[in-house]
Amino acid sequence: MSNKTITMIRKELIDAARDKRSVMAGLYYAVGAPLLMCGMFFMLIGQLTSPEDLNININNPQGAPDLVKYLSSKGITHGKNEDQVEGEKVDTKDILLIISDDYASNMAKGISAEVTLVADASNEKLQKSIRRLEKRLQQYSAEMGSLRLIARGIDPRVMQPIKLNVEDQATPDSKAGMILGIATMTMIYAVFISGMNLAIDTSAGERERNSLALLLSHPVSTSQIVISKIVAVTLFGMIGLLLTLIVSKFAYSFVPWQELGFSVSVNSRFIGMMMLIGLPVAIMAACLQLFVSFLAKSFKEAQSYLTIVLMLPMMLAMAASYDIAPETLQWLPVSGQLQALIEFIKGRELPGMQLAISSLITLAISAALAFGMQKSLKSEKIVFGL
Amino acid sequence: MIQVSNLSKRIGDVQALNDLSFSALDGQITGLLGPNGAGKTTCLRTVFGLLKPDNGFAEIDGINIAKSPVAAKQQLGLFPDPFGLYERLTPREYISYFAELNGLSRSDAKHATSSVIEKLHLADIADRQCKGFSQGQRMKTALAQAIVHQPTNIVLDEPTRGLDVMSTRVLRDILRDLKNQGHCVLFSSHVMQEVAALCDQVIVMAEGRVVAVGSPDGLCQQTGKASLEDAFIQLIGTDEGIAA
Numbered sequence: 001m002s003n004k005t006i007t008m009i010r011k012e013l014i015d016a017a018r019d020k021r022s023v024m025a026g027l028y029y030a031v032g033a034p035l036l037m038c039g040m041f042f043m044l045i046g047q048l049t050s051p052e053d054l055n056i057n058i059n060n061p062q063g064a065p066d067l068v069k070y071l072s073s074k075g076i077t078h079g080k081n082e083d084q085v086e087g088e089k090v091d092t093k094d095i096l097l098i099i100s101d102d103y104a105s106n107m108a109k110g111i112s113a114e115v116t117l118v119a120d121a122s123n124e125k126l127q128k129s130i131r132r133l134e135k136r137l138q139q140y141s142a143e144m145g146s147l148r149l150i151a152r153g154i155d156p157r158v159m160q161p162i163k164l165n166v167e168d169q170a171t172p173d174s175k176a177g178m179i180l181g182i183a184t185m186t187m188i189y190a191v192f193i194s195g196m197n198l199a200i201d202t203s204a205g206e207r208e209r210n211s212l213a214l215l216l217s218h219p220v221s222t223s224q225i226v227i228s229k230i231v232a233v234t235l236f237g238m239i240g241l242l243l244t245l246i247v248s249k250f251a252y253s254f255v256p257w258q259e260l261g262f263s264v265s266v267n268s269r270f271i272g273m274m275m276l277i278g279l280p281v282a283i284m285a286a287c288l289q290l291f292v293s294f295l296a297k298s299f300k301e302a303q304s305y306l307t308i309v310l311m312l313p314m315m316l317a318m319a320a321s322y323d324i325a326p327e328t329l330q331w332l333p334v335s336g337q338l339q340a341l342i343e344f345i346k347g348r349e350l351p352g353m354q355l356a357i358s359s360l361i362t363l364a365i366s367a368a369l370a371f372g373m374q375k376s377l378k379s380e381k382i383v384f385g386l
Numbered sequence: 387m388i389q390v391s392n393l394s395k396r397i398g399d400v401q402a403l404n405d406l407s408f409s410a411l412d413g414q415i416t417g418l419l420g421p422n423g424a425g426k427t428t429c430l431r432t433v434f435g436l437l438k439p440d441n442g443f444a445e446i447d448g449i450n451i452a453k454s455p456v457a458a459k460q461q462l463g464l465f466p467d468p469f470g471l472y473e474r475l476t477p478r479e480y481i482s483y484f485a486e487l488n489g490l491s492r493s494d495a496k497h498a499t500s501s502v503i504e505k506l507h508l509a510d511i512a513d514r515q516c517k518g519f520s521q522g523q524r525m526k527t528a529l530a531q532a533i534v535h536q537p538t539n540i541v542l543d544e545p546t547r548g549l550d551v552m553s554t555r556v557l558r559d560i561l562r563d564l565k566n567q568g569h570c571v572l573f574s575s576h577v578m579q580e581v582a583a584l585c586d587q588v589i590v591m592a593e594g595r596v597v598a599v600g601s602p603d604g605l606c607q608q609t610g611k612a613s614l615e616d617a618f619i620q621l622i623g624t625d626e627g628i629a630a
Binding site: 003004007008011014015018019209210211212213214215216217218219220221380383384 | 431434435436437438455456457459460462464466468469470471472473474475479483484486487488489491492515531
């Protein structure tokens with residue numbers, strides 16, 4: 001790299017470091033994104049691990065004390081629970097279970113005892129609770145049926161012509177695929193967000209402030225200018241990525257992963273791997289954002305273009321984490337690296353070939369964009385906005 | 387020396403330059419005088435290779451700008467319009483940045499910057515960020531950038547615009563100094579007094595063409611007018627776009 005290029009990189013970095021907007025853009029994301037992710041994981045864990053007690057109304061509970069006891073042992077209680085502190089507000093679901101007056105006598109006679117479930121089935125929020133109650137009632141009914149058969153000397157298994165055995169092959173880590181995908185995606189997206197403001201400032205901003213024409217009237221080649229800008233923006237992206245990883249390392253250690261059955265541990269090996277794999281993505285992010293910003297006539301125009309353009313890597317990343325069409329996506333930028341990282345975090349072997357090819361494609365796209373930029377800086381239309 | 391031969395350039399529907407030829411010699415101040423829209427800025431941008439002429443060429447010290455842009459630009463210093471300052475850099479950083487871009491080593495650039503800061507009396511603002519500078523301070527910073535690497539040719543685009551009397555005087559003194567050191571100074575202007583006070587040679591431009599060339603006195607004699615202003619109006623045939 002020539003002295004002039006180094007001089008320009010140094011100037012770009014000094015200029016950028018003094019630009020509050022550029023620095024804050026990276027910082028906000030680096031601190032904000034991992035914390036938001038943590039908040040999401042906490043919510044998710046809360047929902048997955050402790051099904052809350054379901055409070056319903058039961059009419060005539062004394063008619064079927066055994067059923068009521070069975071339900072409450074499964075966490076479905078009538079009105080107020082004994083464990084609950086007096087005066088605490090109880091969230092009673094709008095579900096009514098009516099036990100018929102002749103329940104006890106019918107049960108004793110060995111004929112069907114009637115229980116009526118009253119609820120609004122169109123209410124989405126009640127669906128889960130209704131299904132849970134139905135399932136428990138059926139289980140209780142089956143249990144009673146078996147007891148009756150045994151009392152009559154019949155093996156209850158005659159009532160089960162098919163015995164279904166389900167073997168779930170999913171390991172805790174593979175179940176975690178989507179969550180891991182989202183977590184990794186927010187990390188790698190840092191290279192796009194952190195360098196974005198600088199990319200706009202140093203291209204569209206530079207022209208808006210009329211310093212681009214001045215720079216071009218000095219004895220530097222357009223490729224030197226383009227390279228220095230790419231290096232500066234890439235560096236910003238990588239610093240943003242590193243910060244995001246460091247914040248994630250601390251934030252994720254507070255998430256009670258054991259309750260999910262898998263863990264996302266951001267250790268130094270992962271950070272190193274992420275930085276290495278993220279580098280081509282950061283270079284491409286820099287090239288893409290600079291290219292688009294150079295085409296825009298003003299800072300504002302560049303901002304609105306970039307918001308749209310940044311949907312593209314976002315979609316690639318989403319597709320990778322949701323496992324949509326993984327066959328082609330594994331060769332593409334962002335999604336390819338992301339899939340490799342997810343494999344790595346799951347503790348599997350890194351798909352070397354796939355990663356190498358997608359990284360090469362990423363770099364090839366970067367080179368094409370850099371070449372386009374270098375050409376565009378020779379165009380009067382671009383430089384003077386004619 | 388800056389030599390421009392048969393330059394033609396069309397921008398959109400406007401023939402901005404129309405077979406323009408002139409030369410600006412070393413050790414002289416050459417003024418490019420013309421009404422607004424005469425093609426002065428287009429001409430200077432073509433000299434720097436920022437615009438490609440449809441026809442003709444520009445040479446800096448005999449180097450064709452289109453063929454070897456980097457070598458040709460090495461011989462040029464530009465005082466642009468608008469200034470194009472980096473607001474977050476201090477003048478010292480700004481000046482030495484451009485010195486380094488012109489091939490000076492880091493330490494040489496520092497020395498050159500210090501001496502140009504002294505020369506232009508910039509010391510009091512040299513280490514403050516350019517944001518919020520007055521027009522005069524901006525002018526001095528931009529000028530320092532143009533001359534820090536001691537180019538043989540210095541090109542100034544409308545240098546006195548928006549300057550007060552003191553700043554204008556500083557600028558004039560600097561330009562005369564440069565001339566006496568043997569530099570070639572080329573500036574564009576539409577201000578008569580400026581041109582009359584400074585120039586050894588005046589190139590009168592209108593509609594992208596050279597209308598007349600000569601010293602201020604020579605132009606007056608040629609047209610038989612007493613002042614350069616009257617001579618100018620006589621030459622371009624209208625008084626549109628002229629500042630007295």
